[in-house]
Amino acid sequence: MYQNIKTHTVEEATKKLEHYCAYQERCHQEVRQKLKNMNMIPEAIDVIIVHLLEHNYLNEARFAQTYVSGKFRIKKWGRRRLLLELKKREISKFNVNQALKEISEDEYLSVFDALAEKRVHSMHESNMLKKKKKLIDYLLYRGWEAHLVYEKANELVK
CATH class of the missing domain: 1.10.10 (Arc Repressor Mutant, subunit A)
Structure with missing residues (x-):
């Protein structure tokens, strides 16, 4: 009846997510989804996200800036597509506008x-x-x- 579900302690999950965020800029939504996929409870998810924010592994403004500059310079996306994709990732309007201002x-x-x-x-x-x-x-x-x-x-x- 019970499946073999891998469980993680908060410490293990925190370490994994530190590596996950250090490898590449991530948005809050991606991190939250990753933790849900690891079968973490909502309280543990909040604790880990707060830790990542405090230790600067997770930064929405930095994510928006790198996302915009990367997609604009490499994929040649216009402002409308960039705006749409960042909205999809639930990035705040302020951070979206700041990131878009980076493009002259x-x-x-x-x-x-x-x-x-x-x-x-x-x-x-x-x-x-x-x-x-x-x-x-x-x-x-x-x-x-x-x-x-x-x-x-x-x-x-x-």
Whole structure:
């Protein structure tokens, strides 16, 4: 009837979570889920999270900043997608706005221009309307603002 469920003491779980957070920036939601998956009781989860916060293993502002800079610079995501993903992870509005401020307007627009140009040149579509639609869909999916996307699509696909 009983399954063999691995249990952890608070100390063991704390050590595991210290390593988990030290390896890569984590948000509170990921840490809470990890502890639930380890079958920890809610009181123990709260104690461990407080410990991680006090010892700076867990920091929502730092997570938001590294997340935004990574996804923007590596995956070329726009502000709308970044905002959506951080909301999904229950990051506070203040930390989201602070992290998004880290991206300068010049850098933002130059990344957008480069991404759009690269995408247009890699498309092998002879029908101009289809080509424009594919470019627009691609850029909107990546979270770039609609007014930028439509302007750029009209400029690049004639």
